[in-house]
Amino acid sequence: MDKYDLLKLDNQLCFPIYVCAKTIVNKYAPFLKEIDLTYTQYITMMVMWEEKKVTSGRLKQRLFLDSGTLTPVINRLVEKGYVTKQRSEEDGRDLIVTLTPEGDALKEKAVEVPIKLGSCIKGIDNPAELKETVCALMKILTEE
Amino acid sequence: MDKYDLLKLDNQLCFPIYVCAKTIVNKYAPFLKEIDLTYTQYITMMVMWEEKKVTSGRLKQRLFLDSGTLTPVINRLVEKGYVTKQRSEEDGRDLIVTLTPEGDALKEKAVEVPIKLGSCIKGIDNPAELKETVCALMKILTEE
DNA sequence: AATAAATAAATTGCGCAAAATTGATTGCAT
């Protein structure tokens, strides 16, 4: 055990998480391509399907993204006709994002995505436990 | 349990992994900034500190990156004087990347990075077990 | 030897991702 062991790739916790995240996002890509969404657009639409109408701030909070990422994502979803943007009447600084009927209809196609992905990750023994572990880690990392 | 539950953000496995990865990389950022490296440059240097001299193909294999990402990363490390590039004599298609003395010296400062990060992730109960879990997941996702 | 196939890095194009800056709007304290 020399003093540089902490610098070995195999001894990192972050690196495998980083590789896992990229790999899973890549596994989504072909299925998302069928409905012409990127992964970031997809998770944004997930919030929209749940909440129908949200502020940009709410999206940032739920997706852990900042406006530099979110503004262009929302703009692309507007171009595709899935959401609309408008300023809040109560507070002109707030942006209100609203799901359109076209956006809501996309849900019918999107529902196939997690089903198709399921067969890609068949190798995982206990997905529920894994998810709990990861969510616990996320909580530790993001609160503070 | 309706048919759209699979589309809820809270029911995803990928999303928390994706957030964890970004969050940890962000926690590295201030410490890496002190030694003027990005995260990708840092993991590339990790391989260089271990192997001293590698082909670009070997880097791609270890880091799970493609040439579109790796070529500019290597070029920046060359600019900083930490590595040199040269073509292989045996096979002119191969690029050989070699650690310079300056690059090796950087290891002395870099060794502080994982130590400093340690206090950022104090909240994790069983890091060793977590690492095993994540590495097992990485294996499942990347082999195939 | 000539040509085709394979393999490797480099380039291009697009979309994140985050820090830093800008500019508009709000609300509070004089």
Place this chain on the structure above:
DNA sequence: ATGCAATCAATTTTGCGCAATTTATTTATT
């Protein structure tokens, strides 16, 4: 009422990350 700090989204800049294409080199086939 007026100025000032806080709070937003939007913009800018830099750097991944990857698919698709291009270019250079090597290997295999005729």
